[in-house]
Amino acid sequence: MRQRFSLLGLLSVLAAIVVFASACSGGGQNAAGGATVVRVNERDFRITVSPARIHAGNVQLVVHNGGPDTHELILVRSRARLPLRADGLTVDERVLEHVTAASVDGAGPGAVRRDWLHLSPGRYELFCNMAGHFMAGMQAELVVE
Amino acid sequence: MRRQFQPFASGGRRTIVGILVTFALFSALSVTLSIWTTKGSQHRAAVVEVAARQRTLAERYVKEILLARAGARVDPQQTASVMAASAGALLNGGTAPAVWGDDDETTLPAASGTVVRRQLEQERRLVSDLQATGSSVLAGRPVAAVRLRAHEHLKATSPIDRLRVLSALTSNVSLNAARTIAAADDQNVNHLIIVQAVLGALGLLVSLALGWVLIVITRRKTEHFRSLVISSTDLVLVLGPDGCRYAGHSVGALVGKDESALLGYGYEAFVHLDDRPALRSAAAHGGPREVVFRMRDQSGEWRRLESHLTDLRQDRLVRGVVLNSRDITERVELERQLTHQAFHDTLTGLANRALFRDRLEHALAHSERSGQRLAVMLADLDGFKQVNDSLGHDAGDQLLREVGRRFSRTVRASDTVARFGGDEFAFLLENVTNEEVIGLARRLLDQLALPIVTGGRDVALGASIGIVLHTAPGSTSEELISQADVAMYAAKDSGRGRYELYCPEMAKEVGELLEIEQELRLGLQRGEFSLHYQPELDLESERIVGAEALLRWQSPTRGLVSPARFIPIAETNGLIVALGEFVLRQACTQAAEWRKAGLVADSFVTWVNVSAKQLDRHGFQTVVQQALAEAGLPAGALGIEVTESTIIERGAATDHARAELADLHRQGVHIAIDDFGTGFSSLGQLRHFPIDMIKVDYSFVQGAEHDAKDAAITANLVNLAHALGIVAIAEGIESPGQLSSLQSLGCDLGQGYLLGRPMPPDQLEGFLSQRRSRLVDGKAVA
Numbered sequence: 001m002r003q004r005f006s007l008l009g010l011l012s013v014l015a016a017i018v019v020f021a022s023a024c025s026g027g028g029q030n031a032a033g034g035a036t037v038v039r040v041n042e043r044d045f046r047i048t049v050s051p052a053r054i055h056a057g058n059v060q061l062v063v064h065n066g067g068p069d070t071h072e073l074i075l076v077r078s079r080a081r082l083p084l085r086a087d088g089l090t091v092d093e094r095v096l097e098h099v100t101a102a103s104v105d106g107a108g109p110g111a112v113r114r115d116w117l118h119l120s121p122g123r124y125e126l127f128c129n130m131a132g133h134f135m136a137g138m139q140a141e142l143v144v145e
Numbered sequence: 146m147r148r149q150f151q152p153f154a155s156g157g158r159r160t161i162v163g164i165l166v167t168f169a170l171f172s173a174l175s176v177t178l179s180i181w182t183t184k185g186s187q188h189r190a191a192v193v194e195v196a197a198r199q200r201t202l203a204e205r206y207v208k209e210i211l212l213a214r215a216g217a218r219v220d221p222q223q224t225a226s227v228m229a230a231s232a233g234a235l236l237n238g239g240t241a242p243a244v245w246g247d248d249d250e251t252t253l254p255a256a257s258g259t260v261v262r263r264q265l266e267q268e269r270r271l272v273s274d275l276q277a278t279g280s281s282v283l284a285g286r287p288v289a290a291v292r293l294r295a296h297e298h299l300k301a302t303s304p305i306d307r308l309r310v311l312s313a314l315t316s317n318v319s320l321n322a323a324r325t326i327a328a329a330d331d332q333n334v335n336h337l338i339i340v341q342a343v344l345g346a347l348g349l350l351v352s353l354a355l356g357w358v359l360i361v362i363t364r365r366k367t368e369h370f371r372s373l374v375i376s377s378t379d380l381v382l383v384l385g386p387d388g389c390r391y392a393g394h395s396v397g398a399l400v401g402k403d404e405s406a407l408l409g410y411g412y413e414a415f416v417h418l419d420d421r422p423a424l425r426s427a428a429a430h431g432g433p434r435e436v437v438f439r440m441r442d443q444s445g446e447w448r449r450l451e452s453h454l455t456d457l458r459q460d461r462l463v464r465g466v467v468l469n470s471r472d473i474t475e476r477v478e479l480e481r482q483l484t485h486q487a488f489h490d491t492l493t494g495l496a497n498r499a500l501f502r503d504r505l506e507h508a509l510a511h512s513e514r515s516g517q518r519l520a521v522m523l524a525d526l527d528g529f530k531q532v533n534d535s536l537g538h539d540a541g542d543q544l545l546r547e548v549g550r551r552f553s554r555t556v557r558a559s560d561t562v563a564r565f566g567g568d569e570f571a572f573l574l575e576n577v578t579n580e581e582v583i584g585l586a587r588r589l590l591d592q593l594a595l596p597i598v599t600g601g602r603d604v605a606l607g608a609s610i611g612i613v614l615h616t617a618p619g620s621t622s623e624e625l626i627s628q629a630d631v632a633m634y635a636a637k638d639s640g641r642g643r644y645e646l647y648c649p650e651m652a653k654e655v656g657e658l659l660e661i662e663q664e665l666r667l668g669l670q671r672g673e674f675s676l677h678y679q680p681e682l683d684l685e686s687e688r689i690v691g692a693e694a695l696l697r698w699q700s701p702t703r704g705l706v707s708p709a710r711f712i713p714i715a716e717t718n719g720l721i722v723a724l725g726e727f728v729l730r731q732a733c734t735q736a737a738e739w740r741k742a743g744l745v746a747d748s749f750v751t752w753v754n755v756s757a758k759q760l761d762r763h764g765f766q767t768v769v770q771q772a773l774a775e776a777g778l779p780a781g782a783l784g785i786e787v788t789e790s791t792i793i794e795r796g797a798a799t800d801h802a803r804a805e806l807a808d809l810h811r812q813g814v815h816i817a818i819d820d821f822g823t824g825f826s827s828l829g830q831l832r833h834f835p836i837d838m839i840k841v842d843y844s845f846v847q848g849a850e851h852d853a854k855d856a857a858i859t860a861n862l863v864n865l866a867h868a869l870g871i872v873a874i875a876e877g878i879e880s881p882g883q884l885s886s887l888q889s890l891g892c893d894l895g896q897g898y899l900l901g902r903p904m905p906p907d908q909l910e911g912f913l914s915q916r917r918s919r920l921v922d923g924k925a926v927a
């Protein structure tokens with residue numbers, strides 16, 4: 001009886017490991033429900049996207065702030081050049097409102113935020129619009145085919 | 146070991162202390178946390194302030210660069226250095242410099258927390274980048290050449306734009322660092338609130354638990370205490386200014402009412418009228434500590450309660466005097482009985498010697514003061530011992546009780562009658578005259594003369610009463626009792642059945658008697674007694690046929706003491722038994738020697754006198770048999786003389802004596818009745834009694850020669866003996882005329898000075914040789 005319990009325990013642990021591993025598997029792979037996971041890593045003052053090229057459809061955006069400063073993330077369908085506000089420090093989001101696909105609020109270092117969205121094919125720009133961050137280089141590109 | 150129940154013991158106190166300590170601990174912890182958190186908040190507020198100030202400084206620095214480029218007199222380097230120093234202080238602790246016109250220096254602690262430290266490190270790098278870029282702008286160097294350390298990838302190429310971006314980044318990170326610190330502070334405060342709430346809840350729970358424990362303990366103890374009080378046999382009353390405030394269950398049970406009936410002044414209905422003031426006083430004054438009062442129980446009997454008082458009038462919960470009472474009725478009754486027993490005779494219920502003496506001493510003291518006379522009487526019952534011996538102790542006790550009752554009825558109510566033990570009674574008569582005392586003594590004797598039915602027989606008793614009248618001041622109770630005792634012995638000595646008033650001469654006589662008594666005892670031990678023998682002759686043949694052994698006492702101080710002097714004393718004190726045994730053994734030994742020496746014939750009889758007291762003692766027959774056996778004397782060579790009274794007058798005691806004598810007679814021992822004619826012999830009894838000889842009293846013998854009456858009596862006594870088939874012997878023959886008269890009357894044997902005086906054994910041996918005694922044939926005494 002005791003061996004049986006031990007065996008059950010072992011199987012349970014293994015099952016948990018498998019589930020955890022699948023949950024933590026790399027970007028681009030289909031997540032539950034068929035959404036494509038796009039991992040966005042922010043840090044002072046750079047944004048990396050993985051994968052940078054995906055198929056159109058449902059996307060799960062996983063945004064991780066590597067700090068040390070607070071960062072937000074805005075996803076807009078790309079245009080030739082992002083318009084700046086008059087201060088010259090931030091992008092004018094109101095102008096981009098109709099092309100904004102996602103807007104993830106700012107969060108402190110270490111934070112992981114998720115967002116689900118449907119992306120149609122096109123070129124997308126990801127940027128942090130906190131004062132000076134875009135101008136300091138926090139911009140990346142995502143291509144949806 | 147089981148712990149003793151303690152109604153208000155340390156259990157409850159411990160719990161209360163536990164509650165207080167818990168409160169104290171939690172309070173101390175809470176306060177400490179608050180202080181620590183507040184202190185931390187104060188530091189963090191300063192940090193936030195400095196961090197927020199960095200934003201202002203960064204913007205100011207950019208403005209000053211622009212102004213400096215425009216030729217204004219500003220010092221952006223100073224702002225940069227303040228900004229750098231502040232960034233360093235924020236990160237590693239230290240003093241943040243004052244900003245002119247703004248605030249004072251601020252001492253900061255080193256930053257804690259990984260996030261904050263990373264942000265502040267980034268801030269310091271951005272400040273450095275800002276300062277380097279600003280310096281390049283002022284110096285006119287290309288800003289693109291400035292090596293940026295904070296990983297900026299600046300898009301702008303204009304120096305001013307680069308400065309503005311760097312300033313914005315610096316402001317941003319400073320602001321975010323301040324927010325992070327503030328958030329941490331908020332978090333700490335939240336934690337504190339949570340911890341405080343948890344501590345408060347825990348403290349409340351612990352206190353509630355301890356309080357509950359306290360309540361349970363208190364309730365249990367209260368229940369325990371209540372059950373103890375309720376089930377206690379102690380009677381508990383609480384008396385206050387408004388009467389009874391509480392009555393225990395036991396009190397209700399005692400009086401047979403519900404406890405509520407006792408409340409207020411209801412209890413007084415059950416308290417003895419005489420005891421109510423004491424209880425009211427105790428309730429009013431809280432004392433004394435002990436009170437004894439009586440309560441009527443449900444059967445209507447008064448119960449005596451001994452109460453211990455506890456004054457709790459000042460106790461707000463009691464407000465009264467608590468009486469813890471015990472029913473001591475039985476104990477008091479027992480004490481009364483014990484006291485009564487200690488001072489009363491258990492048999493008759495009369496006073497005993499101790500009480501009599503106590504009363505006598507009080508009476509003496511009163512007599513000394515008032516001059517009133519008092520008298521002490523002692524009465525000793527005559528013949529009681531014989532009644533006791535013959536009818537048994539139960540009959541004797543019954544007799545004593547009846548005598549006590551009669552005495553009590555006869556005296557006045559104020560007189561004291563006591564029994565001193567045995568058959569001795571004492572009377573204390575106060576305020577009496579001689580005539581009254583004597584009259585009472587007579588009435589007492591009259592009462593005793595009335596027959597008392599005991600043991601199935603009518604018994605009439607006499608008494609010897611000694612009276613002493615207290616006349617001489619200074620006499621003690623001891624002296625009076627002793628004097629009454631002397632007078633009583635004088636009455637006894639004077640013939641019993643009478644009273645005697647004490648006079649000083651009596652004391653001398655009594656002293657003399659006591660001395661003789663003492664000397665008698667010593668004389669017996671020292672061998673001062675001896676036997677003389679008086680021959681008995683056949684009046685017809687004048688041959689010696691026997692001898693009467695007579696006791697002689699040769700006292701070293703008194704010389705030869707007459708038997709008439711010491712025999713009555715020996716009779717009184719019982720020494721006669723030892724003396725009689727001595728006579729018996731000595732006579733048997735002597736007779737055996739004579740027979741062995743051939744001095745006497747086989748029919749020679751040696752006579753010894755035996756007293757009634759000897760016969761009364763069980764085992765007399767054995768004593769005789771032992772004396773005969775030890776001496777080797779045949780039973781037929783021994784004769785026993787008893788008086789008429791011994792076998793006839795003493796009622797029941799006679800039965801025993803007769804049986805003893807009859808047994809001895811069957812064994813061959815001769816029996817004679819001494820002093821015959823002086824008593825009141827019943828001829829009918831005499832006929833059935835196994836006797837061999839009667840001795841005609843010398844008073845008749847001495848008158849036989851000249852007094853016709855004495856001669857007639859003597860003749861009749863001789864004839865009576867012959868009619869009964871026994872021998873008659875005349876004693877006290879002192880003259881030839883008497884001898885010839887007796888011979889003419891046909892008397893068989895004779896004894897007297899004329900025929901031979903009492904003489905020591907060796908003289909009798911000579912006498913026997915001289916008279917050449919001849920053997921007497923069997924018919925003479927057989």
